[in-house]
Amino acid sequence: MNSSIILASERDPLSKRPDKSSSNRLSSSPPDELNHIPLLKILSSADRQRVLQDLTEQHYTKRDVIFREGDPTEYFHIVKEGTVKCVKSSPEGKECTLKMLMPGDLFCCDAAAFEGALHPGTAQPMGDVSILRMNKKSYFDMLRRNPEAAIEVIKHLGNRLNEAQEKAKVLALDRADQRLASLLVELATKNGAKDPQGIKLPMRLTRQDMANMVGTTTETAIRIMSRFKRDRLVSGTATRLIIRDLAGLKALASA
Incomplete structure (x- = not known):
């Protein structure tokens, strides 16, 4: 498993805020560009090409916020370049870092996204980052077409649970x-x-x-x-x- 946090009363949903990051479609990029991403490298070349049509690459700086705690879970995200931290804040503004995400890491692939709930934390770039994102419908369609990718997601969620349990033990005992x-x-x-x-x-x-x-x-x-x-x-x-x-x-x- 830190930039100030806007409290819940000050937040606007992601869909209502202007997007200050830059973005572009990946449809013209070669499918091999996704080979370094664990979840996507198991796809066939043809299906990777199909996935490219649904992926958008977003560029952020350290001053940006990818999404805030309480925003709707509209997209799944993958870190392509850079480092992202997921943080949670108290009403007093104190901050706890839940996880640091590196290239290839998937986020928003948790129970909150599947249940249609709100983001449980805020995602902040720790510098210049590139994020690949796909809307939930396209993502679920990909999983339905590719059982191996669905199994990879299950493994990812299991690892996240194990990490959370280990972190709880460490915080309590060490x-x-x-x-x-x-x-x-x-x-x-x-x-x-x-x-x-x-x-x-x-x-x-x-x-x-x-x-x-x-x-x-x-x-x-x-x-x-x-x-x-x-x-x-x-x-x-x-x-x-x-x-x-x-x-x-x-x-x-x-x-």
Whole structure:
């Protein structure tokens, strides 16, 4: 599994707000462009071409919001490039990060979307991002035509449930430094890139982001990260964070 949140009383539905992002259809793009997306790479070349007719690519910056908590679930989204965080806010404006989404990740593929309910959280870009989106009818039509894709969605939902259960356990039982070590291990393992000094995380990650993701204060996250740097577990800044000792972080996370 942080940009201010507009509270429920201040929100307008997504369909009533002007879309400030840029977009384009993918109908002219080659089907192989979708091969890196786990859910879509299992489709035949012919069906991928058909799916391209229904996909729209949206471009957002860090100042944008993809959708807000309480908006109607009109589309399924796939991260093509960049990083997106899904957050939930309290009436006082406090924020909790539910999940960070990387290229290939699907979101809005949960019970809320299938039941026609409202978005349970807000999706915010953590920089420049490209999002592929498809309206629900087209998405369900694709699943009906492709049982293997439907099974992939079921696996995705099962993984999301397991992640939520694990996060609940970690928040309840682990110390703040263990939680932060676990977060860094997860990000490095899933999305890290090799670097001469270790493993580079591909997103901008502030101390506030980290605090919101592991359920602690920003001040505590700052103290822990300072200690991690002294112990040579990590190095760098929010824009270029390097994991220098992955084994050491794993040991701390499981201590």
